[in-house]
Amino acid sequence: MGQIDTNREQWGSRLGFILAAMGSAVGLGNIWRFSYVTGENGGAAFLLIYFFFIIFIGIPIVMAEFTIGKRAQSDVVGSFEEIAPGKPWVIAGFMGVASAFIILSFYGVIAGWTVRYFIHYLTGGITVENDAQYVDVFLNFITNPLQPLLWQFLFMALTIGIVYVGVKKGIEKTNKILMPLLAILVIILAGYSLTLGGASDALSFLFTPDWSKLSDPNVYLAALGQAFFSLSLGMGALITYGSYLSKKEKLPGAAASVAALDTVFALIAGLMIFPAVFAFGIQPDEGPGLVFIALPSIFDNMAYGTLFGGVFFFLLAVAALSSSVSLLEVAVAYFIRKFNWTRQKTTIIIGGIIFIIGVPSSLSQGNWSHITFFGASILDSMDFIASNILLPLGGLLIALFVGWGWKKSDALEASDFGDTLLGNSWIFILRYFAPIAIFIVFLASIGVF
Numbered sequence: 293m294g295q296i297d298t299n300r301e302q303w304g305s306r307l308g309f310i311l312a313a314m315g316s317a318v319g320l321g322n323i324w325r326f327s328y329v330t331g332e333n334g335g336a337a338f339l340l341i342y343f344f345f346i347i348f349i350g351i352p353i354v355m356a357e358f359t360i361g362k363r364a365q366s367d368v369v370g371s372f373e374e375i376a377p378g379k380p381w382v383i384a385g386f387m388g389v390a391s392a393f394i395i396l397s398f399y400g401v402i403a404g405w406t407v408r409y410f411i412h413y414l415t416g417g418i419t420v421e422n423d424a425q426y427v428d429v430f431l432n433f434i435t436n437p438l439q440p441l442l443w444q445f446l447f448m449a450l451t452i453g454i455v456y457v458g459v460k461k462g463i464e465k466t467n468k469i470l471m472p473l474l475a476i477l478v479i480i481l482a483g484y485s486l487t488l489g490g491a492s493d494a495l496s497f498l499f500t501p502d503w504s505k506l507s508d509p510n511v512y513l514a515a516l517g518q519a520f521f522s523l524s525l526g527m528g529a530l531i532t533y534g535s536y537l538s539k540k541e542k543l544p545g546a547a548a549s550v551a552a553l554d555t556v557f558a559l560i561a562g563l564m565i566f567p568a569v570f571a572f573g574i575q576p577d578e579g580p581g582l583v584f585i586a587l588p589s590i591f592d593n594m595a596y597g598t599l600f601g602g603v604f605f606f607l608l609a610v611a612a613l614s615s616s617v618s619l620l621e622v623a624v625a626y627f628i629r630k631f632n633w634t635r636q637k638t639t640i641i642i643g644g645i646i647f648i649i650g651v652p653s654s655l656s657q658g659n660w661s662h663i664t665f666f667g668a669s670i671l672d673s674m675d676f677i678a679s680n681i682l683l684p685l686g687g688l689l690i691a692l693f694v695g696w697g698w699k700k701s702d703a704l705e706a707s708d709f710g711d712t713l714l715g716n717s718w719i720f721i722l723r724y725f726a727p728i729a730i731f732i733v734f735l736a737s738i739g740v741f
């Protein structure tokens with residue numbers, strides 16, 4: 293073991309750590325991304341694969357990231373160097389830092405849209421003559437060259453502000469009250485949405501699988517990408533958060549609770565969005581704009597809709613903030629150590645660069661919409677590369693690292709599992725099941741089978 297840096301921060305408590313990890317996991321991924329990806333991939337069959345991946349690939353790798361971070365007490369790159377000096381595993385660390393840049397660049401764009409919708413409701417709501425016009429309101433906004441950039445800038449400034457102050461002060465407390473509030477609100481809205489007349493269509497869309505979808509490899513890739521994105525997995529966010537945990541704290545349980553909360557959140561968000569989608573004749577495969585079109589219809593129809601709309605978008609923006617903070621922290625933690633800069637300087641420089649990288653994603657919805665890769669906009673391409681390729685690949689390396697690059701007894705001890713049945717099953721999944729499954733999904737999606 294190397295010298296332990298006594299200046300590194302630590303969480304105030306185990307609960308603080310779990311809440312921060314939950315704050316990272318629960319965000320736009322559960323509401324914005326979950327609903328549009330579920331919609332695009334046909335609903336129930338996708339969901340089934342998604343749940344399977346969460347349980348058998350996601351949770352074990354969440355546990356692997358926590359274990360690496362807690363044991364190494366360093367950032368995503370430093371953790372691999374600490375545990376396996378001079379070995380190529382550190383590539384996974386660099387991929388993680390790269391993923392943080394890419395994901396946060398477009399995450400800031402969507403979060404900016406969220407903040408804009410919050411302001412809409414704060415200032416009286418959105419007025420339209422019929423529900424179909426919510427599409428126009430949305431498109432008018434995102435195709436404007438300047439407006440979305442301003443909101444993205446504002447959101448990135450908030451993210452930078454929190455990371456600037458530091459992990460413990462900035463991150464730990466933010467979500468303690470607001471996340472439960474968002475959960476309650478999403479449950480209320482789901483209850484209301486189910487009364488709008490689209491409930492039976494929505495329930496069969498979400499829970500009656502069209503088995504023919506199981507033969508489409510892209511559905512598997514989409515489910516894998518969504519599982520990683522939603523769990524904040526595969527790029528070291530959870531390694532970095534695990535590293536602020538004191539060595540005394542015990543891990544088992546934390547991984548499962550984070551994944552369970554994240555998944556339940558997404559499911560209830562689905563019950564909120566899809567009944568409205570069917571009730572108002574919106575196409576489920578509308579794409580990334582889905583929630584910004586479906587939700588205003590709900591608020592328009594309900595009593596106190598403007599108030600609910602305002603509170604909802606506020607809480608969603610806060611949930612996005614606790615996720616964006618974890619993305620920025622991955623890069624910042626690395627560069628603080630790498631260049632020996634102060635946290636403040638690092639945060640502003642890296643956060644500023646990430647904002648600039650995000651500008652093309654924002655413009656790709658309007659003026660730059662002619663620039664496409666395989667038919668996808670810049671924003672969608674960024675999302676695809678990071679979520680469907682880099683994160684699962686990062687997860688694959690992390691699984692192999694703990695499974696093979698680490699002595700089994702050491703890994704079991706560091707994970708707090710010990711030599712138990714659960715611990716041995718975990719190692720088995722990391723050694724064989726998860727890497728092979730991810731590999732097969734990759735091969736299938738490029739048409740090998």
Ligand code: PHE
Pocket residue numbers: 316317318319320321322395520521522523524525527529612615616618619
């Ligand atoms: N999990 C976050 C969300 O669902 C996004 C995220 C991905 C955060 C990767 C950190 C790392 O919104």
